[in-house]
Amino acid sequence: MKSVHLYEDCLKNSVAAHPDCKKRLKLEGVGTTNVIDLYLALGCAEIGTFSKGRDASACIGVTPIQYSSGGTVKLGSIGKYIKNSLLRSQLICGAMATIRHVVKREAKTQKDVWLKALVERRGKKCAAVALANKTVRTAFAMLSKGTEYKAELLAI
Numbered sequence: 001m002k003s004v005h006l007y008e009d010c011l012k013n014s015v016a017a018h019p020d021c022k023k024r025l026k027l028e029g030v031g032t033t034n035v036i037d038l039y040l041a042l043g044c045a046e047i048g049t050f051s052k053g054r055d056a057s058a059c060i061g062v063t064p065i066q067y068s069s070g071g072t073v074k075l076g077s078i079g080k081y082i083k084n085s086l087l088r089s090q091l092i093c094g095a096m097a098t099i100r101h102v103v104k105r106e107a108k109t110q111k112d113v114w115l116k117a118l119v120e121r122r123g124k125k126c127a128a129v130a131l132a133n134k135t136v137r138t139a140f141a142m143l144s145k146g147t148e149y150k151a152e153l154l155a156i
Helices: 002-017 019-024 032-047 053-060 085-104 110-122 124-145
Strands: 064-069 072-078
Touching: 002 019, 002 032, 019 032, 019 124, 032 053, 032 085, 032 124, 053 085, 053 124, 085 110, 085 124, 110 124
Parallel strands: none
Antiparallel strands: 064 072
């Protein structure tokens, strides 16, 4: 039990020491473990490995597989064989936790409204994958542009 607390303290210190990781903690469904893994997966964005957020999201495996032929575009489910399945499952678990809280309470941000409508339309698990996809793209944009995350509040 003591080693688990030591490991958690080490993770918190690592996140606190790095400013890019601290910025990403404000994203929905992202905790200390996810932040470290996201930074390691997207850290090479600074050197230009990914040109777009979709490329980064596809590398992590939270984009649907595309079956296209003759101008007909069909999107399938997320891929089964990916490089980093642990990060994908952690992001989806974090998204499920966010969805559980958003569904119970009143919407405060634009993303909450979008998420509630998506849950009603497609279900919780599909919405969790969509939120994980949006989280990866937002994290990539934050890293490549050097910006902070600010949720758009609803006008009252």
